[in-house]
Amino acid sequence: MSVLFVVYVYLGYPLVLTLLARVRRKPMEYPPYFPKATLLIAAHNEQDVIASKLENALALDYPKENLRIIVAADGSDDRTAEIVKSFEPRGVELSYQPERRGKMAAINRAMSKVRNEIVLFSDANNLYARETLRELMKPFSDPRVGAVSGSKNILGSGDGLTKADGLYWRYESYIKEQETRLGSCTGVSGEILAVRYNLYQSPPDRVINDDFFIGLGILRQGYQVVYAPKARSFEHSSLTEGDEATRRSRIVAGRYQAMIMSMQFLPWRSPILVWQIISHKFMRPWVPLAMIVAFVANLLAFVIPSASAANEILYLGWPYRLLMLFLQLAFYFLALLGNLLKGRGAIGRALYIPAFLVNSNLSAVRGLVSFFTGRQTSLWKRARRREELIS
Known part of the structure; x- marks a missing residue:
């Protein structure tokens, strides 16, 4: 059962989803639409990247009269607020207070300034393609659509960590398309x-x-998320595997x-x-x-006499138990x-998938421990990114 659970999560659900989506065949094309929008950027101690982010935002291919840019920089104690202020002559607005109360507290305080039909949430460390805002607004031409999320693409040096992260987001992108x-x-x-804006509900505290x-x-509220x-x-x-593990454990x-x-x-x-x-x-x-239950049960099947409890544990005959154990050991060896x-x-590039899967699930265990021990808080600490090496 444990193995079937893992197979369903990673393969079964996307497969069932694909089949159902083919039956439904909901169109994903929308006409051009240019509502008044506010780009709300969350930035805590982002002095190394905030200028690039704002230049990128100002260069977006979208009617300037329909776009407002606000930076929520609460709690920043570096030059982030100062840099944002230097963009004020170009129409950028700063929402700032010295006290740090968390990312959502900063966003909610900045939301009091928003009056446009659409609000777009963004982070300081990511950049948009020029056409992104146009593409993001199109689905709002349908009044049934309440929110739109774009695609996340990973840049990097082409090593295993970058490729694995990029592969994960392509996998997620496929699932989101089918959904x-x-x-x-x-x-x-x-x-x-x-x-x-009129559908936004602030998440609960913490x-x-x-x-x-x-x-x-x-x-x-009965609206679609597209x-x-x-x-x-x-x-x-992320700069290192450790930074990526911390980010993933927080998500989990x-x-x-x-x-x-x-x-x-x-x-x-x-x-x-x-x-x-x-x-x-x-x-x-x-x-x-x-995965742990499957591996332990498989090992116990060789310790407990096969005629009694072993069959109750795995419900598999002798050759299948041996094959299952071999496949699990081979998978973990390849991940190592x-x-x-x-x-x-070439070998390292071929093995980044099992390594990434194991590392992700180790991060999930860390996330489980962090949550139930109360060590994970709602205060947001961004993972260090590779562009910081260039700054």
Whole structure:
């Protein structure tokens, strides 16, 4: 059962989703639409990248009279606020107070200044393609659409970490496309998320994954959340495997938190959406525990006499138990080798997938421990990115 659980999460759900989406065949093309929009950038101690972000935002291919830019820089104690102020003559606005109360507190304070139809949430460390805003606004031409999320693309040096991170986001992108074809996507990227201002609901205090709850708030009101793959954002991969592990453990801790709060926030009126959220978001954090159970049960099957408890543990005959154990040992060995090679050479590049999967699930275990021990807070500490080496 544990093995089937893992297979369903990574392969079964995308497959079922694809089949259902083909039956539904919801169109993903929308006409041009240019509503008045506010780009709200969250920036805490981002002096190394905020100028590039603002230059990028000002260069977007979108009617200037319909775009407002606000930077929420609460709690920054470096030159972030000073740099943002230097852009004020070009129309950029600063929302700042010295006290740091967390990312969502800064965003909610800045939201009091927003009056436009659409608000686009973004981070300081990612850049948009010139056409991104146009593509992101198109789905809002449909009044049933309440939020739109764009695609996240990873830049880097081409090593194993960069490729693995990029592969993961391509996998996520595929799932989001199929979910959108079915009706609504359940996962959004907080650095490129646009919502109708009048539908925005602030996540509860101390929420870890704020973007997930913003998307849930739209779904609970009966509106669609759409994925727009042509609306592209770019950011560098994490500087080290340790930084990436910290980032992922935070995300997973947020998913455990969301599970506990799910009775209050899930869109129960739509069983299909609830199935999507459970399959896409809530089952994945339990994969590492399922992998541990499968491996331990497989080992016990060789210790306990096969005629009694062993069959009750795995329900598999002798050759299949041996094959299953061999496959698991081979997978973990390849993951270990992939971590040692770190993407170097043809073999290293081939092994970054098992290494990435194991590392991600180790981060999930860290996230589980962090959440239930209370060590993970809603205060946001960004992962160091590779562009900082150039700054």
